[in-house]
Amino acid sequence: MRLHRKGRTALVLALVAVVGMAFRVSWNALRDIAGAVGADETAAMLYPFVVDGLMALALIATLVLADRDRTFALRVLGAYTVASLVLNYVHGLVPELHGRTVDWGRLADWDPANWALVLLATSLPVGSIYFGSDLVAKVLHHRPAPIPTVSANAEESTETSVKRSTADLPASTPAPITANARVLPRPVAVGFLKPTVPAKPSPSIAPAPVAPIERRPVAAESTRPRRATGRVPAVAKPARSKRTPDQLLAEAREATADWPDAKVTGEGIRRALHTSPANARTLRDTLLAERAAGAAA
Numbered sequence: 001m002r003l004h005r006k007g008r009t010a011l012v013l014a015l016v017a018v019v020g021m022a023f024r025v026s027w028n029a030l031r032d033i034a035g036a037v038g039a040d041e042t043a044a045m046l047y048p049f050v051v052d053g054l055m056a057l058a059l060i061a062t063l064v065l066a067d068r069d070r071t072f073a074l075r076v077l078g079a080y081t082v083a084s085l086v087l088n089y090v091h092g093l094v095p096e097l098h099g100r101t102v103d104w105g106r107l108a109d110w111d112p113a114n115w116a117l118v119l120l121a122t123s124l125p126v127g128s129i130y131f132g133s134d135l136v137a138k139v140l141h142h143r144p145a146p147i148p149t150v151s152a153n154a155e156e157s158t159e160t161s162v163k164r165s166t167a168d169l170p171a172s173t174p175a176p177i178t179a180n181a182r183v184l185p186r187p188v189a190v191g192f193l194k195p196t197v198p199a200k201p202s203p204s205i206a207p208a209p210v211a212p213i214e215r216r217p218v219a220a221e222s223t224r225p226r227r228a229t230g231r232v233p234a235v236a237k238p239a240r241s242k243r244t245p246d247q248l249l250a251e252a253r254e255a256t257a258d259w260p261d262a263k264v265t266g267e268g269i270r271r272a273l274h275t276s277p278a279n280a281r282t283l284r285d286t287l288l289a290e291r292a293a294g295a296a297a
Contacts, residue, residue, distance in 0.1 A: 069138045
């Protein structure tokens with residue numbers, strides 16, 4: 001069941017209150033981290049808006065966008081959530097950050113960890129500028145998909161009307177005639193009758209002479225086989241057995257036995273053996289290699 005309008009308003013206000021309190025709790029940690037990496041007092045006060053503020057912007061963009069843009073907004077939200085969690089965790093581990101007595105640029109005792117934390121803290125403002133601008137541009141250029149309107153007669157249009165066939169309809173059969181039914185004579189129309197004029201006898205027409213059917217000689221069917229007038233289709237030709245590489249090499253040696261080296265080419269071998277260009281090139285290389293080895297020996 002859908003929530004009432006007042007219930008939804010109360011739910012949104014409760015969410016805003018929770019987010020505001022969480023932002024206040026994270027405020028001190030992010031402000032102290034910003035002061036530890038060299039930010040002045042004003043910049044340290046604005047630093048929490050850079051991280052947690054972009055998280056709120058990414059959350060709103062997630063609710064508005066769709067498809068790839070929504071996935072991008074979710075990734076930005078997840079990345080800045082993890083970054084804020086790491087900085088709050090570091091703030092809880094280093095007590096010196098609470099009193100701001102830590103040296104500038106020193107967030108951890110181990111140098112690689114300190115470098116990574118300083119890089120993370122200083123790169124978040126630049127990332128907020130880039131990702132925030134991209135999210136705002138995507139939201140402004142987003143066009144929601146139109147919602148199809150449902151007409152009042154939609155339910156009626158979805159119903160299928162079944163027409164009765166002529167076999168299902170009652171047949172119009174005549175009423176049976178019973179034995180006791182009286183047969184009434186057919187009424188005769190009474191009126192003035194004109195006298196009929198006798199028709200004149202028509203002259204007899206002699207039948208036209210019919211010519212006798214003349215039998216014509218029919219040529220006897222030839223017993224000689226007919227010649228093929230067209231090309232035999234490829235389907236009717238017998239399938240040629242596939243030759244192995246050894247058989248192709250043997251045929252190539254026999255065909256090019258009296259060829260000079262200049263004539264041993266891939267095209268010549270292909271035409272002589274009726275094989276593919278790739279096989280012809282392979283045979284050419286093999287034959288030239290054999291001739292070169294024989295000449296060196």
